[in-house]
Ligand SMILES: NC(=O)C1=CN([C@@H]2O[C@H](COP(=O)(O)OP(=O)(O)OC[C@H]3O[C@@H](n4cnc5c(N)ncnc54)[C@H](OP(=O)(O)O)[C@@H]3O)[C@@H](O)[C@H]2O)C=CC1
């Protein structure tokens with residue numbers, strides 16, 4: 443029987459991780475919330491945290507235990523909503539921050555949800571397919587009591603996908619005694635998934651990126667883009683930007699950094715990743731020093747991997763004039779300040795990557811009505827919501843002379859706190 447000796451991450455201080463970054467962002471927006479600032483403490487603590495032990499039997503007969511989390515940060519505007527991450531660095535601080543950013547994001551694009559997130563502290567690449575299935579099902583059973591189509595609706599995030607959502611939906615349904623397709627989104631199309639959900643986050647990154655380029659008075663054609671993370675979000679965003687005439691001059695994943703001044707062939711690279719699981723080994727020049735990625739000469743930088751990637755250590759070296767945050771929380775607040783000083787425009791995560799949850803909302807609505815829309819309808823509605831949300835945030839940022847992040851937080855936090863105030867506190 444495998445015994446884990448490492449202290450659970452939830453016993454380590456929370457404020458130094460992503461949750462600390464989130465708290466600082468809330469402190470920065472508070473002076474702009476007027477009388478609603480009275481309620482701001484609501485945003486500084488999650489509503490509900492569930493930490494579960496996830497034991498599985500490994501293929502070799504040993505038992506392994508993993509830390510699992512589901513955090514519901516806020517449900518003032520509707521059920522909790524947010525993805526599930528399988529990653530070796532998942533911690534309580536991270537899941538709390540990711541859940542909180544969902545609260546702000548869902549309100550910023552005005553979908554009727556609160557914010558939630560879940561995860562398991564595991565590197566799924568070290569498990570077999572059957573072990574991942576057993577772990578997913580056990581985790582779902584453990585969090586079964588707090589999720590549900592009207593309570594909290596998980597979805598994919600890092601290292602989770604349509605198959606994981608199918609297992610979650612099946613496990614939840616078995617526990618309920620009837621099929622509940624609305625309990626998760628990002629499902630396979632054959633199980634009530636939505637057309638366009640797989641591409642939605644990358645597409646949203648592209649839509650707001652194109653809007654930002656327009657506002658800067660530039661032309662996307664020929665612009666040089668560097669993308670960190672070549673998974674669901676980074677890979678699809680890179681493809682859409684290259685199809686629109688931009689050049690993807692650098693791509694980084696965990697294993698490698700590829701560069702090509704003339705622009706990488708993104709279709710071929712996606713094909714390579716499908717077969718090899720990483721961009722490593724693709725026929726392109728490789729940058730040996732992974733940290734040098736941040737110094738590359740480019741017009742647009744798209745962090746689409748994990749949080750806390752842009753820090754004071756690399757922010758001053760960044761040459762891009764526009765950053766579009768595909769990942770959640772990629773820029774720490776101190777780096778935000780450095781980039782602001784340098785005149786770099788940042789389209790923040792809570793707007794830039796909201797395309798995924800927007801189409802998750804469409805999926806949930808389609809599941810309830812058992813009536814499914816065409817991909818064109820979905821993409822058109824997604825584009826409209828993203829453009830309108832971006833325009834509102836842009837206008838507010840100009841009016842109040844604040845960053846796009848602060849403006850997006852003003853929009854999101856105001857909606858959440860207004861709902862909180864109107865609902866009142868007592869049963
Ligand atoms: N999926 C979705 O719908 C949404 C995702 N997001 C956010 O987007 C980000 C990416 O998610 P998603 O694309 O779904 O995840 P995926 O698992 O599909 O892809 C993650 C990518 O990031 C890379 N990566 C991981 N660690 C590093 C690192 N240290 N340095 C460089 N690259 C790294 C991975 O490379 P490798 O495979 O080599 O580890 C992989 O290419 C996350 O922040 C997520 O929260 C936001 C909104 C919605």
Ligand SMILES: O=C(O)CCC(=O)C(=O)O
Pocket residue numbers: 523524525526595596597598599627628770795796798799800802
């Ligand atoms: O689609 C969803 O419900 C959530 C996606 C997500 O986890 C995110 O936006 O970070």
